Amino acid sequence: MMFDCGWLRVAVVAACIGIVPTLSHAGGVGFGEDDANNSDDGPSYFGFVREVDGPGVADAKVTAALKDRGALVTRTDIMGVYKIPGFGKDINPDDVAITCAKDGYVQANVQRRPRDPSDTKDPVEVECYLKRK
C-alpha cells in the first residue's frame, strides 16, 4: 500500500497541495502587515475525493461545514486533492462535517484518518468517496 504510513501519507499529500506555504496567511492592508500570528489557527482539512475503488475526482465540490454556523467550500484539483485552510482553534474538528459532491455522482461515504487530538494543528485528513448515479 502506498500510504500505509500515516505521516508519510500526510507529507505526500501536503506536498501535493502546498499546505505549508498556504498556511502562511494572505496579504494585509497598511504597510504589508502579514498575519504572522497563527496561534489561533485550528487544523486544516485535506485529502482526496475519489470514486469508490477508483481514481481521484477532479473539480469536485468539498464542503467543511459547522452546523448552523457556516462553511468553507473549495474544489478538488486535477488529482482529486483538496485542502481547506481550516477554522479557529476553538472549533472542535469533530464538529466539522466534510462532504463532497459533483454532478453525476452521489456521495458514498467519508473516511476520517485517525489523528493526534492533543496536537491542535495536526491537519485532519478526510477521504470522501463518490459513486456514479
Add this chain to the structure above:
Amino acid sequence: MKRFLFAAVVALACCQAGAGDVRTLTGSVTSGDEGAMEGVLVSAQQTGSPITVTVVSDEHGRFRFPDGRLAAGHYALRIRAVGYELDGPQAVELGAAASDVALKLRKTTDLAAQLTNSEWFMSMPGTPEQKRPLIECMSCHTFERIVRSTYDAEAFFPVLKRMAQYANNTTQARVQSRLAEREVHDDLVRKLAGYLATVNLSSGPTWPYELQTLPRPKGRATRVVITEYDLPRKTIAPHDVRTDAQGHVWYSNFVENFLGELDPKSGAHREYAIPVQKPGSPTGALDLEADGDGNLWLAMMFQTGLAKFDMATKTFQLFPVQAALDNDAAQQSMVMPRASGVDGKVWSNEVAKQSILRLDLKTGTYALIDPFKFLPKGRLHAPYGMAADRDNNLYFMDFADENIGRIDAKTGATTIYPTPTPKSRPRRTMLDDQGRLWFTEFAANKLGLFDTKTESFKEWEVPTPHTYPYDVFMDKNGELWSGGMASDRVLRLDPQSGQSIEYLLPRPTNIRRVFVDNSTNPVTFWAGNNHGAEILRVEPLD
C-alpha cells in the same frame, strides 16, 4: 431625516459641436527617431472648455477626430507617448475648412515624469514582498513622489507613520486625517522605509536602476475615442461612476459630501450636497449603487451610515448607524441595496470591525454580522465589494484576504470560498444575470469569475504586470472591462478567447469603480479619475 441641499449647479461650457458646426481634425505624428509613429495619443481641448477629446494614431502615424466632436475654435493639443514630448504644433485653429496637422515629437528629457505606477513597479528592484506594501500608496498618490524623494530610511520612518494616520479617502488635493489613531507596527514601517530608501534619490541625483516602460498601443488598441470631462474643482474625487437611463453620469465624491451628476451631451454638471453627520470626521462617500427602483445609495465612509438619493425628488434620506455601532473608527465603504425590495434589508459593511452590516429599512437599525467568526482570529479580513442575488443573498469580497463570502438572506448562514490564488485580495465585483460573479483579484493581478450556481472559480491573468485591477464589468457582449490605480490603461478582455486589448489613457488616471453603458453600440466605458477630478469616457470603435 435630512433633506437634500441643492448645493451647486455648475454649467460647464458646452463643447459638443452642434448640427452644421462640424469640424474635421486629422493629422500625422512623426519623430526623428521613429518616423511615422503608431499608438500616440493626441488630445484636443478647446480654450475654456472642460472637455478634452483624444484619439490614437494608427500604424501609418495618422489620426482623425470623429466628425462632429469638435466645434470651430482654438484647441490646445497634447500627446502621450512614453519617451516623447510634443515639439509642435502645440495648438490648432479649427475653422471652416478641415484641418490636417503634422505633429512632431522629440525625445523627452524627463522620462521619469511619464512613468505610470506599473512602470515604476517594473523598474524598481526588490522582491515581491518588498514591493507589496506599495500597492496601498496608490490610493492617495502616484509613486513619483516616492521615487523623487531624497529621504533615507531614518527620514522616511516618521513620514510613513504620519501617512498611516490619513484617512483612506485622502487625495493630494484634499488630505483628511483619521480621528481614531491607527495602530502601525514600527518594525513593518522600518522595513518599508528601508526599502523605499533604496529606490528613491537618497543616494544620488539619478535612480540606481534602469527605467522600464510599457509599449505604446498598437492595432485595435488605437481604435478608440476617449473623452475627459474636467470637474469644476480639483478637490472633486470621483470614485464610483454609473449612468442612468437618460445617459447622465452619476458619481460619488470620495472626499467631499456631494453626489455628482454630469450630462455628457450638454456638459452640464450638478452637485447634490449630502448633510454632514459627523463634523470633524473625514467627508466623502465610496460605493454608489442603485436599488431596484433606480434610486441611488451611497456608503458614507467615516461619516458613517448610508444615504439614499431619490431620483424623482432629488432628495436624500440618511440612515445613520446606531450609537452602539458608531465611533471615530467606524466606516461604511460599501452598500448593496439592489434586492432590498425582497425583504426590506440593505447590506453594508463595518470596516473597522471587519464585519457586515445589514440595515432594516423598517426600523432604521443595523445588525452587525461577523462572517469570519468561525475562522482563526488574528487574520486580517475586510468585507469589501458586494453583490446581491434576486433573493437578496449577499456575496462579498474579502479584500484583506483571499475569500469570497456568501450570507444567506434567510438563515444568515455564511459560506466562505477561498480563491484558487492565495493572497488574491478580491476587491470589487458585479453579478451578471446568469448568476456569475465577476471580480478583481487586486493583489494577484487577475480577473476572476465565481459561478454562484456551480460554486466554482475561473481566473484570468491581467496582461500587464503590476496593473492591480480594482474593478471589473461584464458587458452585453460577454467582454470584461477593467481598470485600476496603476497602469493608466483600460483593459478589455474576452474571457472566452483570453484575447485582450488595453486602451492607454491620456493622463495619469486613478480608476476605481468601472461602469459600462450597454445601451450604445459598441458599448461605452465610464470611470472616474479619482485623483484627477475628471470623468472619463472610453468609446471603442469596434
